[in-house]
Amino acid sequence: MERLDKGIDERIVAAFEKVSQVSRILLWEAASAEKLSPIQLQFLLHIAGSPEELRRVGAIAKEFDLTPATVSDAVSSLESKGLIDKESSAEDRRSVVLSLTREGRKTVQAVGKWKDTMIQAVGSFPDEQKNVVMGFLSGFISSLFDRGVLSSARMCMACGNMRVVDDARGMRYECGITGRRFDAAGVMMGCADHSPRG
Numbered sequence: 001m002e003r004l005d006k007g008i009d010e011r012i013v014a015a016f017e018k019v020s021q022v023s024r025i026l027l028w029e030a031a032s033a034e035k036l037s038p039i040q041l042q043f044l045l046h047i048a049g050s051p052e053e054l055r056r057v058g059a060i061a062k063e064f065d066l067t068p069a070t071v072s073d074a075v076s077s078l079e080s081k082g083l084i085d086k087e088s089s090a091e092d093r094r095s096v097v098l099s100l101t102r103e104g105r106k107t108v109q110a111v112g113k114w115k116d117t118m119i120q121a122v123g124s125f126p127d128e129q130k131n132v133v134m135g136f137l138s139g140f141i142s143s144l145f146d147r148g149v150l151s152s153a154r155m156c157m158a159c160g161n162m163r164v165v166d167d168a169r170g171m172r173y174e175c176g177i178t179g180r181r182f183d184a185a186g187v188m189m190g191c192a193d194h195s196p197r198g
């Protein structure tokens, strides 16, 4: 039986577990509908939305905190289903880059709305609350990254393109790629243009 007097820290982590469980269920349902495993579907979605340098087996392994062998198994399975192709990189012919086949693009389109239920639920809350939550989450994920729990967050706080600026609205951040200025609530996660800090 769970203790009833948990502190706020434990209750927040328990809430994360519950959200994560919902996410897993929705992903599992979407993947099952296409006769894929959840991780295969995540790889397809990643390949669909990533630039070339993030579509290599090593980069995918880092992104999902998996071993290259595990990624290779899933990639072979996706290839045998006709959903992805392996191509040589334009920059380095020895390097293999993954891309979606026509069938793969159709599958991604079919499952593209798997997060909609959660997005709609989030959308029902006022912006002030969402900004506070986003600020907390970006700090929390950044902290996990600093502790070595996450090997890749691809978020602004760990990005070489981000700089701190002091403008009329106080200390904020600026993206060197887009020029967008933002505070903690505007931090991007899983950004395709992220560049690890040197």
Ligand code: SF4
Residues within 6 Å of the ligand: 154, 155, 156, 157, 159, 160, 161, 162, 174, 175, 176, 177, 178, 188, 191, 192, 193, 194, 195
């Ligand atoms: S490139 Fe992406 S991760 Fe880096 S600062 Fe800009 S928005 Fe943030």
